[in-house]
Amino acid sequence: IVSRDEQYLFLVRVVVPYEGPSSDYVVVKMIPDSRLPPRHLHAVHITKTSAVLKWESPYDSPDQDLLYAIAVKDLIRKSDRSYKVKSCNSTVEYTLNKLEPGGKYHIIVQLGNMSKDSNIKITTVSLSAPDALKIITGNDHVLLFWKSLALKEKYFNESRGYEIHMFDSAMNITAYLGNTTDNFFKISNLKLGHNYTFTVQARCLFGSQICGEPAVLLYDDLGSGGDASAFQAARSTDVAAVVVPILFLILLSLGVGFAILYTKHRRLQSSFTAFANSHYSSRLGSAIFSSGDDLGEDDEDAPMITGFSDDVPMVIARKSFPY
Structure with a gap:
């Protein structure tokens, strides 16, 4: 009825021929079972x-x-x-x-x-998947490459290597392509019109009982590969690689153009200032221009321009019109 390592409460009372009051509770602790x-x-x-x-x-x-x-x-x-x-x-x-x-x-x-x-x-938790798995297409082959797993996994040794698998969706078969201690792998004899899924992971040990997490990359018959995030990231990187140099060249051209315009402006300003200073007499307080005598005999009819002076009154004529 009772078990070891338990505590029980006991009370006693009369039930026959009449039910009487109960006694106080008694606590009984059983002896612990060391087994x-x-x-x-x-x-x-x-x-x-x-x-x-x-x-x-x-x-x-x-x-x-x-x-x-x-x-x-x-x-x-x-x-x-x-x-x-x-x-x-x-x-x-x-x-x-x-x-x-x-x-x-x-x-x-x-x-x-x-x-x-x-x-x-x-x-235990497996080794994580290699990062940055990408693909490069050639004339008769494709080349997979990825970042070294040792960069983020201190428990991984490059001598262990990687193993590569391929899934052909058209044939519905999975094939083991081989293993390598490098960070790239060449694949040939792919068939046109087939979609492939490549996986790269830390090489399995003890009959594939200890394996790393696989990095997955999709490759279609058009020669574009990558999972959604990796493909978008690679595409964004490619666009940035083209757009950034173009923007830099445009900004550089604008900067050079502004510098040339500013230099020409400064030269014109300097020339005008030098011209004005050479044709102004601070003693007379007026501008001085060449007289007609310096123009030669062929220019006798040319008007002679003289500067204005503060000592010479200027008369403004106004023509009246009859009403």
């Missing part, structure tokens, strides 16, 4: 190389430190390792480190006296 398994074992957070585990003690409020044994079994590499944790808390948290990206593990937690256990299986 019970840890409760509610689960993974709180999983990354590429670590996992945070959390569980509760086999019974509430332990009055002494409990020793837990943690066994980690690598389901791919077929290896084992173990850890020990001591805690008197009702809730225990432990971080497993040195896991492998994309690995699969079976984790067992039990008390140190080899009691019943709790276990879970986890899979």
